[in-house]
Amino acid sequence: MLGASWFATRPAAETAAVDCAEVVHPQAVAELVHGKKRIVAWVEDLRALTEREILACGDVLSRIVDHVRALVADTDQTVQASLARSESLTSRFVTEMQDDILAQEDAVKQVLTLTDGIESAIDAINSLAQSSHMLAINARIEAARLGGDGRGVAVIADQMREMSKTVRVTADTVRASIAGLREGLPSVRERATSINERTRSFIDVMAEHVKSAARHSQGGASTSRLDAVIELSNVALSHLQFQDPLAQKLASMDRDLEVIVGRVRRVLDGDGELDAIEDGRASGGVEPAPGDVMLF
């Protein structure tokens, strides 16, 4: 924290004000801007990942349902009742799935909204940088008059105390926003788990209905439909793998948020220049695309 004691250790008000204006604030702003960009990019990645996989899964499920409907035509009455139940199950599933997806979108939006706190912190620090620039000018003027009654320097000291309060509030805002973000992440994961489990259970039940229908129906057409449903079920399940990369992305976000808090705190504490921000990826070599098999 950049408090009154930080200023007190400086030999003169002029030096401190110049330091604030030219070193601490621009770097704090840069840290925050970079941090916010990363958070927004992560959340966008998460949204795209879940949306893409859930939509793809939904598409495959609708093809399964088409096969089930086609099977109704060549099955006996007992099986028709079973398939009717599966159709009603499908309608309920689709409604619940839509609710889940909306809730997931809400969770992601809430996480994104919390970055507004960081935005306001950026504004506060920017305005602080302007104030400290004015202070630096005043300090230079007063320094030129030193030896007088010293009242001008006292005014600058008061203004600096005010600045240190603002910095403290700003740093608290950043910490609160990031703490809120971290608290919001588990809900994104819980929603994804719920979507995943619900879909798995739906696929299991549908597969049972279709197997039963194929056993009771006549001809090779039903068997080939059964094969198609099993194949499509596998494809739908493979889309549900999004939960694993999602969990890992969330864990990585959580780690990086901690790093951002640390970096901003160090800048606001006046620890000087930090190393260039790394994006956590090793350079050199080409990353394989998802699904690629790379044998050594």
Place this chain on the structure above:
Amino acid sequence: MSKTILVVDDSDTVRQQVSLALKQAGFSIAEAADGQEGLAMIESNRNIAMVVCDVNMPRMNGLEMVESVKRKAENKTLPILMLTTEGQPSLIRRAKEAGAVGWIVKPFNATQLVQTAKHLTNA
């Protein structure tokens, strides 16, 4: 007798997915939820023909597990295929140096996984 593949992953969903695909292709499956458990299973079950292993796992990660497994002479020929969301070249290099035979980035394609498993186990 069908060949046994050990699937090491801390995600239940991925373990089930991999197991389902490999079982349908005629393999037997053993499962472990982290590197330490995987290591213990490799030690206790000499019939394991291949290992499919995640990287990020609690207790012992996949790369540490491969390094431990490959330190023993009797495991030199055991094929270990990494299946992970990671794609960083530095991690892939480390896996290769440790003795893994390949790397797949999730989400995987079941058909390709089965083909690779058949190739690596000569099934």
